[in-house]
Amino acid sequence: MKGKVNKVVLAYSGGLDTSVIVPWLKENYGCEVVTFTADLGQGADELVGLEEKAIASGASKAYIVDLKEEFLSGYAFPTMQAGAIYERLYLLGTSFARPVTAMHMVRIAEQEEADAIAHGCTGKGNDQVRFELTVKALNPTLRAIAPWREWDIRSREDALAYAKAHNIAVQATKKSIYSRDRNIWHLSHEGGILEDPWAEPEEEMFLLTVAPEAAPDEPLYVTVDFEKGVPVAVDGEPLGPVALLTKLNELGGAHGVGRADLVENRLVGMKSRGVYETPGGTILYTAHQGLESICLDRDTLHYKDTMANRFAELVYYGKWFTPLREAMSAFVAKTQKRVTGTVRVKLYKGNCTAVGRKSPFSLYREDFATFGKDDVYDQSDAEGFINLFGLPLKVKALIDLENGTPAELESPDYSVFKRD
Secondary structure (H helix, E strand, C coil): CCCCCCEEEEECCCCHHHHHHHHHHHHHHCCEEEEEEEECCCCHHHCCCHHHHHHHHCCCEEEEEECHHHHHHHHHHHHHHHCCCECCCECCCCCCHHHHHHHHHHHHHHHHCCCEEECCCCCCCCHHHHHHHHHHHHCCCCEEECHHHCCCCCCHHHHHHHHHHCCCCCCCCCCCCCEEEECCCCEEEECHHHHCCCCCCCHHHCCCCCCHHHCCCCCEEEEEEEECCEEEEECCEECCHHHHHHHHHHHHHHCCCCEEEEEEECCCCCEEEEEEECHHHHHHHHHHHHHHHHHCCHHHHHHHHHHHHHHHHHHHCCCCCCHHHHHHHHHHHHHHHHCCEEEEEEEECCEEEEEEEECCCCCCCHHHHCCCCCCCCCCCHHHHHHHHHCHHHHHHHHHHHHHCCCCCCCCCCHHHCCCC
């Protein structure tokens, strides 16, 4: 016995690991097990028969909750609005999926009067932190149990043997060489040949996107409408969050858009290589950035850029339910009040480019920016501006001349100067 626990809510996928965790918890903690599965768009095939399987494994009750819309509206879209991208490439699809799952696990635990939650995350990954920080933030009285940090199971063969010994039916499937996580926002790939950072991913690995080389030879133009920073329509068709992203996933995937290959710094300290497919999310990031370029003033846009990296770190580190992230989101929400309009995006051979943007709140003025004749901008004003803007440089240079300080740039040797 590892300490008496009455009831545990287990994050349950129905795979081999979580299937054996159910009897393992009962055997080692003497507790009742309730399973929780968040439907985040991982695919209907993964949810078929899941409740029956959980009960057959020894669970007393199984919850399956559709969280796709909440996941997008409350987590994915706000992160996109912040412009947050971890280490310049990762659009955080797994990172913000864990807090929404863990938050609902806490609710179920309180409803069921459970005293612990459990998960199947390994001791090497980031997800254990994301689950457990959420629990600590929302209900610190709940205990967190992580079997991978406790049990003697060390391989798939060990898990299969444990399942057989406990009469747990595990469907015989071909084991993928990759560790994958999928939801409506993205699909991640780790392991296998990807553990060699020199190895190029095999084309057969990709499931959501075609190879850019195999994408159509003609570009596709897509328009995305936003209201206060929230995407609301594609090609003029109003759509809810789930339908909208589903459509963009299909369009982006067909044109090879949204692949990212990076060696990232995990929170636990090691570097790991991950390959991500985020077709719809890539289109939204590109379109949203294009719209902000005409709707936000310079200082606000630049400040958002400086905090976007920090926002991405907080999400990646599992610190969604923290005062700083909440304060940052409040700032971002304020900036989105005027981010309303339409962006035209060009999809071609893996590239996604904003090629048109318009908004009733656009700060862009053609009469000011034109290279043609205009009557609204007095170009002679620029001289005084430059004199004032460059005053600190001028003062320093004058002092250097008075003190005989050598110029920082050497004078050219005109003796060897030649004209063509």
